[in-house]
Amino acid sequence: MNKVYDKIFKYSLQIIVIIFCVFPFYYSVMTSLEGSSAVFEPNFFPTEINPKNYNYLLFEHNFPQTILNSLFVATVTVSISITISYFAAWSLSRVNFKGRSMFLFVILAISMFPQIAVLTGMYQLFLNFKDFYFNIFDLRVKGVTSLLWLCFTYTMFNIPFTVWVLTTFMKGVPKEIEEAAIVDGASSFLILRKIFLPIMTPAIFTTAIMAMIAVWNEFLFALTFTATNSDRTITVGIALINGTIEYEVPWGSIMAASVIVTVPLVIITLLLQGRIMSGLTAGSIKG
Amino acid sequence: MKSVSQLRKRTALIFLIPVTIVLLSSALYPLISTLYLSLTDAELENFLDPNYVGFINYLENYEGMWYGVLADSLFWNSVRNTIVFSVFSVSLEVILGISFALIMLIENKLKWFVRAAVLIPWAIPTIVSARMFEWMLQDQFGIFNYILIGMGIIEQGKAWTTDPQTSMIVIIIIDAWKTSPFVAILVYAGLKALPNEVLEAGKVDGTNGITQFYYIIFPLILPAIAVAIVFRGLDALRVFDLIYLINAGSKDIMSMTVYARREMFEYSHFGFGAAASTMLTLIIGVIAVIFIQRTRLHKLDEME
Numbered sequence: 001m002n003k004v005y006d007k008i009f010k011y012s013l014q015i016i017v018i019i020f021c022v023f024p025f026y027y028s029v030m031t032s033l034e035g036s037s038a039v040f041e042p043n044f045f046p047t048e049i050n051p052k053n054y055n056y057l058l059f060e061h062n063f064p065q066t067i068l069n070s071l072f073v074a075t076v077t078v079s080i081s082i083t084i085s086y087f088a089a090w091s092l093s094r095v096n097f098k099g100r101s102m103f104l105f106v107i108l109a110i111s112m113f114p115q116i117a118v119l120t121g122m123y124q125l126f127l128n129f130k131d132f133y134f135n136i137f138d139l140r141v142k143g144v145t146s147l148l149w150l151c152f153t154y155t156m157f158n159i160p161f162t163v164w165v166l167t168t169f170m171k172g173v174p175k176e177i178e179e180a181a182i183v184d185g186a187s188s189f190l191i192l193r194k195i196f197l198p199i200m201t202p203a204i205f206t207t208a209i210m211a212m213i214a215v216w217n218e219f220l221f222a223l224t225f226t227a228t229n230s231d232r233t234i235t236v237g238i239a240l241i242n243g244t245i246e247y248e249v250p251w252g253s254i255m256a257a258s259v260i261v262t263v264p265l266v267i268i269t270l271l272l273q274g275r276i277m278s279g280l281t282a283g284s285i286k287g
Numbered sequence: 288m289k290s291v292s293q294l295r296k297r298t299a300l301i302f303l304i305p306v307t308i309v310l311l312s313s314a315l316y317p318l319i320s321t322l323y324l325s326l327t328d329a330e331l332e333n334f335l336d337p338n339y340v341g342f343i344n345y346l347e348n349y350e351g352m353w354y355g356v357l358a359d360s361l362f363w364n365s366v367r368n369t370i371v372f373s374v375f376s377v378s379l380e381v382i383l384g385i386s387f388a389l390i391m392l393i394e395n396k397l398k399w400f401v402r403a404a405v406l407i408p409w410a411i412p413t414i415v416s417a418r419m420f421e422w423m424l425q426d427q428f429g430i431f432n433y434i435l436i437g438m439g440i441i442e443q444g445k446a447w448t449t450d451p452q453t454s455m456i457v458i459i460i461i462d463a464w465k466t467s468p469f470v471a472i473l474v475y476a477g478l479k480a481l482p483n484e485v486l487e488a489g490k491v492d493g494t495n496g497i498t499q500f501y502y503i504i505f506p507l508i509l510p511a512i513a514v515a516i517v518f519r520g521l522d523a524l525r526v527f528d529l530i531y532l533i534n535a536g537s538k539d540i541m542s543m544t545v546y547a548r549r550e551m552f553e554y555s556h557f558g559f560g561a562a563a564s565t566m567l568t569l570i571i572g573v574i575a576v577i578f579i580q581r582t583r584l585h586k587l588d589e590m591e
Contacts, residue, residue, distance in 0.1 A: 007395075010393045011395070011397060013390050014395075014397045014400070015397070017390050017401055017405065021404040021405055021407050021464075021468070022407055024408075024419045024423060027422075027423060027430060028415075028419045028422065031422065040427075040428045042428060042429065044430075084305040084306055087303075087305070088302055088306040090299070090302060091298075091299035091302045091303050092303075094295075094299075095296055095298075095299035096296075097296045102585075103303065105585040107306075107310075107585075108575075108579050108585055109572070109576060110314050112521050112571065112575040112579075113314070113318075113568070113571070113572075113575075114525035114568060115525065115544075116525065116527070116544045116547050116548065116567060116568075117318055117565070117567070117568035118313075118317035119321070119551065119564060120317075120320070120321040120329075120557055120560060120561040120564065121317030121318060121319070121321040121561075122321075123334075123557075124317075124324070124334060124335065125316070125317060127334065128335070152313060153313065155309060155313065156313030159310065160310075163306060182295075187298075188298040188299075188302075189298075216412065217412035217413060217414070219412075219413065219414055219528040219531075220528070220544070223531075234412075235413075235414045238412075238415065239414055239532060251425070251428075254418050255418070255419070255422060258419060261412065261415065262410070265410040265412075266407055268410075269406045269410040270406070270407075273402060276406065277402075277406075277472050277475075277476070278476075280469065281472065281473060281476040
């Protein structure tokens, strides 16, 4: 009998955790699928399936533009930071040189910095950048200024993280693999390309995904450096969704927008569950 | 001819140049210019060319009255809010995180689902989680009030997010929902790293689960918990999104970052805002430096 109780107890604990974690997400998916009247009747299960909210966002709202903006910023930022960090990670994990732990110390310290610490200076730099940029390029590409600037600031905030995680991952690659190549006289560049790249691909991929999620979710800089409908990223876009009538919050559309930006993340996270877990721990625990 | 190791050292330094350039230009430079701006009278009109004014943004005695960030009761209010938020949210996250981690250890058919579910809040953007909870806690149509009314606990829907008495609690709960998984994953990794015998030991003696956990497992995963506390703590001290989204205008729940940003971008007091953000940077900087040195995270050689 005791064993049965034990089993039931364990299952119920697990179910509580699952409901706790999944319910808010489930509930927003449900709300997003309901038409305007059904939204305002609290239910646990959808009473109707109505694509109205999605139609509105995708065809009548500038939401698709914000998704493209976020994708652009995320792709540029992540590609640059991963490339730079990959080489840096090799230096920091495989080569002994003076000042290595000092370098890692600075990287870690920067990764813990509050964004607000650089915001004023960043903003001043941004205004200078805008002047400089406007002098060079013509009006048509002006809308890209903020987005390019976001790429720059996000690269800075991603690099400490990507360097640190890739360094920890690369530290785990056995020495012998590299030694054989060194004896053969292969250059470091060749070693990084031919030997490390295949081994590190999963780790690089995981780190890239995590960096991408961080960019996708960023709010403070996005709010500060974007000003028009055409250059907003998704977080600011969602924060600013308003109803057609003042004081009426369009919960259905907000939930639909939330679902659109969240579903890809949730799917990726679930597919890469194990990898992301090891990535998260590599960022903070030794070994 | 140069030795291989010398050549490697040189290559290593070359590979570090791009990172160094990015960090110098996009982290160090704005950090220093923020520090400098905090010593100037920068406002919107003279933002690109402000005058040096010394420490008056921090504290100034003018005709017997005190001015500056340090004399602003609203600033101290934001400090208090930030501390309240950090202490309560991190404590809640640690408690939930440890519980989740232990539940993640249970080996049965639901195991995969538990581990998958735990990652979902982590992947959801803060802005989205804020919106989701705002909707669930909405006073007229929110499911939470609906449940409470159904159970007969309250008679009328309550505006949980806008009521100053409950909005801080709501923010702490949303933050705990979103980040407990992170703590859970760290603790889970810590538990997984323990030898199996440790987890089995208590069972043989017949000691009950809680005693076993408290006396045997807890001391062993304490380092993992400490790391999680510091990481989360540093994150909580700079909280912005949640507080800004849930109740941006309210003085009652304003955090230090919200305070500093408001001075800069709503009142255009860039110098003053820079001074406020420098105060926050100092606090976080001291904690971060002590933490890194204590844990020796940057000494990679000791990892082996």
